[in-house]
Amino acid sequence: METRTQHTESKKATAGKKEVIRIRDLRKSFGENQVLRGFNLTLYENENLVVMGKSGSGKSVMIKCLVGLMEPDEGVVEVLGQDISTLEQQELDHLRSDIGFLFQGSALYDSMTVRENLEFPMRRHKEKLGRITDTLPLVMEALENVGLAHAIDLMPAELSGGMKRRIALARALILKPKLILYDEPTSGLDPITSKEIIGLMRNIQRKYGTASLIITHDVDCARVISERILLLVEGTNYAEGTYGELSSSTDPKVEAFFKK
């Protein structure tokens, strides 16, 4: 991989593992605005990878290319061994049932109760659930994972920001995905609630052993949760390494992320 600064320690840890996400030379522009200019990323199984970048650097665009919400102009995007651009709609939907997506602003459906929100992903992915007809145990399990079993009949408008984020997390997990994508999981939350969300993310990772791609510009979040960090600067993968390696870097562009 042609990351400019590749630290050796993180390279050793990932050797010989199966690739869950493979992005090569991803390019995407909106008119004159070149957002991604040759971005590369590899996520291995059971791994936590944090992508950091300034606001507006194209983190959300990158993650949306991963699930087919946006089409890249150029480049290869492979998720769970499948090239996104070659998939038919049905195959894409099938692949999506293996991916959990936590949206930046939670994206709960306003007009539905918490329970209906959690049941929504099951509507089209029945084959994944086998012959389950009663969805309640699954909903309860997901809610207990985030400690909000009592909120099952509430509407999103009745929840606080932190609770919404937890419900969104429960919804992302409901189909037991092999891969979870987090788009700024702690944005807009106070530091204490952020810590709780990060704690939940770690528990879930431990319990189900899923691979996670976490997008953030929150240094604390990156420090606690990352095994490996990739910096997105000017549309490319600028540097890569563990938190310790990057935070002690002397490159001014890298330092800018970790300065207090």
Added chain:
Amino acid sequence: MNQNRSIGELIRDFLSETGQLAYFAGRFFREVVRPPYEFREFLRQCYQMGNRSLVLVLVTGFIIGLVLTLQSRPTLIEFGAESWMPNMVGISIVREIGPVIIALICAGRIASGIGAELGSMRVTEQIDAMEVSGTNPFNYLVVTRVLATTLMIPLLVIFGDMIALYGSALVEYFKGGMSFQLYFNKVSDALAYADFIPATIKSFFFGFMIGLVGCYKGYYCQKGTAGVGKAANTAVVNASLLVFFVDFMAVFISDIFY
């Protein structure tokens, strides 16, 4: 809107907007026949639209019936044509005033509601979330809503027409001493299928346009809270203009056939 744009730019914007709306309509017709059919969501939308607009439609219809009759009475009396009141009011309400006014009210109520609802769903990434969950959001959100308006607005028009005639009959009863039975007998004599059928067909088109424009504006809403307001606002304006346009076309076409 930017005041400094030239006529040429305005025309170009208008044409591109029309083209995009036509494309959106084309997508609707492609997706409407494609399973899965979101029947429950369709029923829910029908119920909500009816529920939210019925009182408004009834009040407006009633007042229009009253006012139209009160204001025409002096003139008709002057010509000694007072007994023609049911014919005149019946025809003008059923053929023209009922469908257009009620469609305009629904443009204000329903198109703006859809525009704001889908707009905020777009801005808060709820539409993306649906897509990622394997549910086709166009099918689930747009097709159900457009079908619901296409069905519900003709129904609302019929209710509005009926209560407008009732309001008119009430005036005749109190001011002219005409019994309700006589009034409605005269109305049903005056109205032919040639009045009723084009008006109903027209109402289906009004409903279709109102749903389509509301969904189009909401579905392609721009990011930010301002985008949602703009989506709701332009949905009302464009839907109202389209109601007039469809009405003009309908009158033009039915003039040829009848």
